[in-house]
Structures are given as structure tokens and as C-alpha cells.
Amino acid sequence: MKAVAGTLAVSLGAVLCLFLVVPLAAAGIGISLPGSGVLRPEALGLALLAFGCEYVDSTLGMGYGTALTPLLMLGFGIEPLVIVPCVLLSELLTGLSAGAAHHLAGNVSFTRRSRATRVAAVLSACSVVGTVAAVLVALHVPGFWLKLLIGLIVLSMGLFILWARSREFAFSWRRVTALGLLAAFNKGLSGGGYGPLVTGGQIISGVEEKSAIGITSVSEGVTCAVGVLVFLLAGRGLVLEIALEPAGIYANDCAASGWVNE
Numbered sequence: 001m002k003a004v005a006g007t008l009a010v011s012l013g014a015v016l017c018l019f020l021v022v023p024l025a026a027a028g029i030g031i032s033l034p035g036s037g038v039l040r041p042e043a044l045g046l047a048l049l050a051f052g053c054e055y056v057d058s059t060l061g062m063g064y065g066t067a068l069t070p071l072l073m074l075g076f077g078i079e080p081l082v083i084v085p086c087v088l089l090s091e092l093l094t095g096l097s098a099g100a101a102h103h104l105a106g107n108v109s110f111t112r113r114s115r116a117t118r119v120a121a122v123l124s125a126c127s128v129v130g131t132v133a134a135v136l137v138a139l140h141v142p143g144f145w146l147k148l149l150i151g152l153i154v155l156s157m158g159l160f161i162l163w164a165r166s167r168e169f170a171f172s173w174r175r176v177t178a179l180g181l182l183a184a185f186n187k188g189l190s191g192g193g194y195g196p197l198v199t200g201g202q203i204i205s206g207v208e209e210k211s212a213i214g215i216t217s218v219s220e221g222v223t224c225a226v227g228v229l230v231f232l233l234a235g236r237g238l239v240l241e242i243a244l245e246p247a248g249i250y251a252n253d254c255a256a257s258g259w260v261n262e
Helices: 001-026 041-060 064-075 080-104 115-140 143-164 172-188 193-206 211-231 251-258
Strands: none
Touching: 001 115, 041 064, 041 080, 041 211, 064 080, 064 143, 064 172, 064 193, 064 251, 080 143, 080 172, 080 211, 115 143, 115 211, 143 172, 143 193, 143 251, 172 193, 172 211
């Protein structure tokens, strides 16, 4: 518990340093950072919200996009087609780094011939088909129906977890492929819904919990990379202030840029 508490404290300190100390220090010496200005509570709230969701996701293998997308829609009023590519970009970075951290910590082994590597490869391959299909759907579905679909995905993920908690199934490559396709579609459409399916599906199929979390982190990172690429190829720009620099987000700027509902 001491190690967990220490890690959490250091990580939270790093977040506060990045989004508070660095902008203020830069302003003090006359350097203008992208999106810099008077820091508002919304900016710090977004940073801490993303930090909390990713901490849960890297620990349990689920929860970042599934929780963050609806929270940003409801709490910040940001449009889904702005949120989803930003969530994908941020989780591309965190997913791959979390997978590497789990490997270094010994939670999972991504050696050349390990089953974990093969499962991650199959899931990553599925991401191409599932994510491309999802992004194309997201770009052509009216805003109301897209929000409704995201709500249904979040609800279905909760029901799936409750249904699968006391069940066990034999490991099957066919099941892994089906889960990978469905999870990638969920991810590309809503920014979430990947971890509950893939992590939960692996665990109930007999994969050890820590290994399942590491596998999910890596395959989810690849899925996010595919999603970001498809959004860019489709001409949807990324709002980097949301994806990479929450300290630069202000309510008025969001409204003026058309990122939010008014």
C-alpha cells in the first residue's frame, strides 16, 4: 500500500507541476505557451479528471475513454467528434507507455513467442477493421444519434461487467478476435468501451489478470493510433488544446471555437 500511495502522490505531483507550475513559470519569464493565459478551474478540473481516469485504466485495464467521453460531454459540453479523436490521441500515448510499464514490472511478458504477444497482435490486427468502420460511422451519424450510441455503449459495458463477473470460459482465438473487432468499433465510435470488453473477456477466458491488463494497454494503444490516423485522413483536425494541453482550455474559448453546445 505504501508503494501504491507513493506512486499516486508522485504522479499527481507531476500533473500539478505540468499544468500549474510550468505555465506560471513560463508566464513569469515572458514565455507564451500554446493556450496559455489565466488558468481557470475548468482547465485544472480537466487535467485531474483525465489523470484519475487514466490511473484507473492503467491499473484495471479499463475506464479511460468509457468514463472520460461521457464526462466531457456532460461536464464540459464538448461535442463527441471533438472529444473522440482527442481521447484516442491521448490514450495512444498512455496505452503504449502503460503496456511497457507492465512489461518492465513483470506483470506481463511480451517476449517474441509468448501468448501475450500473440494475443496483443491479434487484437491489434482487429483494430484496423473495427476502428475504420467505427470512425466512418461516427463521421456520418447526426450528433444526437452519436450521443445516444455513446450512452448505449457505456451502459452496455456496465451490464457486460456485471454479467461476466461470475462466469468463466475456455480460451479461444475466435473469441479473442470477435472481442477485438467489437472493442475496436466501440473505441473508434465513442472513445471508450475497449477495456471492459477486452480485459474482461480475457480474464473470463482464463488469462491471468495482470497479463490481461498489460495486453489490453498495448492493443488499445494500437487501436487508438489507427483511429487517430483515420480521423486525420477524413479531414477531422485534432484540438490539441484538449488532447495534449488541458491547461489551455477555457470555457469561453471552447464556446467561441464551436467545441461545445451552447
